[in-house]
Amino acid sequence: MNLSLYGLGERGTGEKGPEDEWIAVDCGMMIRQDLPDSPLQVPNLDTLSTLGIRPRALIITHGHEDHIGAAAWLWPKWGCPIHATPLAAGLLRAKFIERGLATDAIRVIEPGEALECGAFTLRYLPLTHSIPESCALLLAAGEHRVLHTGDWKLDPEPLIGKPMSSTTFRALAPVDLVVGDSTNAPMPGHSRSEGEVARALEHTIARCEGRVVVSCFASNLARVLAIGHAAQRNGRRVSLMGRSMERMVAVARGLGYLDDFPPLVPVSDLGYLPPNEVLVIATGSQGEPRAALSRLARGRHHAMELGAGDSVIFSAKAIPGNELLIERLKSGLKRLGVTLLDEFSHPELHASGHPAQEELRTFYGWVKPRHLLPVHGEPRHQQAHRELAETLGIQAPLIPLNGDLIRLDAEGLSLVSRHPQPPCIVSQNAVAPLPGLAGPNQGPRHGSLYLALSVTATGEGGWTRIGRLMLDASQASPIDEEAFTDWLDETLETLAGDTLAELRLALQPRLMGWFADHLRRLPEIHLQILAVEAPSASELG
Known part of the structure; x- marks a missing residue:
């Protein structure tokens, strides 16, 4: 759940100045797995109201739910312009329309372009991640330049889009501060490329005999494209199962991302095809009870049944907290006689979208930050990120918590104040304190x-x-x-x-x-x- 505020002015000194200007970066949500019915939790805006902070723009780095999922709920309190790349803008428009909101405030910016927002100059810098058009943000204001990385990895073969340009990022050096992704900071080495996963999927599907179902995250369009190509090269027809998968593919096609994707077979026509010509890309890798894959495991899908000789490939990592749901799903599939391939038996069938240690070292060698603020992930991930930075001579004095007000000045980073964030959830179509x-x-x-x-x-x-x-x-x-x-x-x-x-x-x-x-x-x-x-x-x- 991501919402960052960047401000320029006197507020960091404790003095409120009329020249203070603020922008918001991303506006995400999280699913509260520990509450009945798993409601959405969104950022609490009470602290902003108390401090008199009203962002003059909302800047979106990419289209994942933990970066855009709360925008339709919270943006009406601000009414400011929203800047997003085409794919994220398309996903946001769909959310706004669903809530009956006007979409005029959503403004499209292409990766690589710059914009001015009050005292801030921002540049969208293309990155590789597990969704197209992910961008870092270079924020220049006053005498400082801050690089907000968003989510990223170094992928030499991303399938959709180009690899990251070392020349582009080297040209930024040195930056005053990197606000950086810590998700895989404890992991040595380098994350796997989407190109490697594509080849592994093709080889794996070639060995399957009956129907094949591949489950992955709908937002990972490079993975969806790789599965489609693997199916085509192995003489299989492709069908989609799950509303989120259908919606994401439709938005991506409208933007020209899947022009070479194989023709789709309607789910209702799968029964007319020989089993060895069927490949389904389905939602439900996390064991969600109402998702397409769970319905197949229970034998309750209206269009297709699975049985002995069929295969299910999990091309996604288990999200912590979903382990028991996933095990229940896999047990149901095993009872049907289905062959299972997952991250444990075939790790080559999935790749993380976040940087491991060697990627962090390479990237920081390019941009040469003076300071690091480690964000995303758990405290142990942030601590690992902090320790790695310090071995590179980068100052990382703080591990931030939600609600921290942090100042960057000529002396470096300092914690100004800490503001507890009581949780807010979406309940009965409204945001309410928990x-x-x-x-x-x-x-x-x-x-x-x-x-x-x-x-x-x-x-x-x-x-x-x-x-x-x-x-x-x-x-x-x-x-x-x-x-x-x-x-x-x-x-x-x-x-x-x-x-x-x-x-x-x-x-x-x-x-x-x-x-x-x-x-x-x-x-x-x-x-x-x-x-x-x-x-x-x-x-x-």
């Missing part, structure tokens, strides 16, 4: 306490805590964090649940009981449980 946890008594609350708990599934139906406990009790009574952490770890060992929502339901009364017993005054408590990947052996030392 209430705190209900406790043993419903008397008045004193202050607020924010707890973010990162867990990973143990494989035995249980959960274990991973990484640093994120606890902000600055607005509540003092708390013995060591005692609380020990109690929490012991309690988690006794709890089970197939989903984060079930874990939260089991943990909530115990959590409230502990706080009621150990705090003189009970605050309003906000709990967020996040599923993360367990650290690799190399990270553990």
Whole structure:
């Protein structure tokens, strides 16, 4: 869930000046897997209102949901121009129309172009990522130049679009600050190219005998194109299953990205084809119960049935928290006699869209940043990014939290103030604050306490805590964090649940009981449980 604000003026000194100017970069959402019905969580704008911050433009780096998914909900509070590349603009228009919003504010900018927005000059710099038209932003304001990378990787063979231009980025050096992607910072080496994945898919599909279903993220158009070409070269006809897949392909075709994609066969015609001529690109790689792949696994899809001799290829990484749903999906497919190929048995069938350590080193060798602010990912990813930067002589004094107000000046980076961000969710077609946890008594609350708990599934139906406990009790009574952490770890060992929502339901009364017993005054408590990947052996030392 991404929303960054860049400001120029006196606010960083604590003095409010009329010359302050702000822009927003990206406006994403996240799915709250730990809440019933998995609602959308969007950024809380209360801090902006309190500080009198109103962005004069919203700048979009690319079209993934965690970068654009909240725009249709929050933009009406600003009413400012929105600048986005053609694909992201097309996806935004669809969201705005769905909510009954006018689309006049959405303005298209091509990768490589520049624009002026008040005191800011911005340039869109093309990158490679797992969706076309991803761009970094070079922001120049006052005496400083900041490179906001967005999401990226160094892909020499991206299939759609060109590889990143080292000449373009070398010409920027040195920059004052990189606000950079930390997602794969603990991972040594280099991420796999989409070209490598395309060849692996073609070879794998060639060995399949019956029907083939390939599941991937709809937004990864390079992967969708690779699957289509692999099918065509192996004498198979292509069909799409899933509304998000159909919508994304339609938008991409309208922009000319899939001109050489094979002709599509309607899903209703699949029954007329021999099994060895069928290839379906389907949504549902994360085990979503209502997605096309889950319906196939339950034998409840109206157009096609899977059975012995058919193959399902998972060309996508499991998102933490979805492991049990995916295992349930795979069990259903196995009961049908289907052959499964996934990231564990065939890692060559997927590639990450984020940079590993050697890519980070190469990129920073190009742009030569003086400072780094590591963003995206979990705290351990940010810490790994910070440590890597420091080995390159880049100053990285801070690991930011949501709500931090950070200043860049001649002295470097400094934390000005910290603003807790109470969660807001989309409920009944409106954005609403998420209430705190209900406790043993419903008397008045004193202050607020924010707890973010990162867990990973143990494989035995249980959960274990991973990484640093994120606890902000600055607005509540003092708390013995060591005692609380020990109690929490012991309690988690006794709890089970197939989903984060079930874990939260089991943990909530115990959590409230502990706080009621150990705090003189009970605050309003906000709990967020996040599923993360367990650290690799190399990270553990």
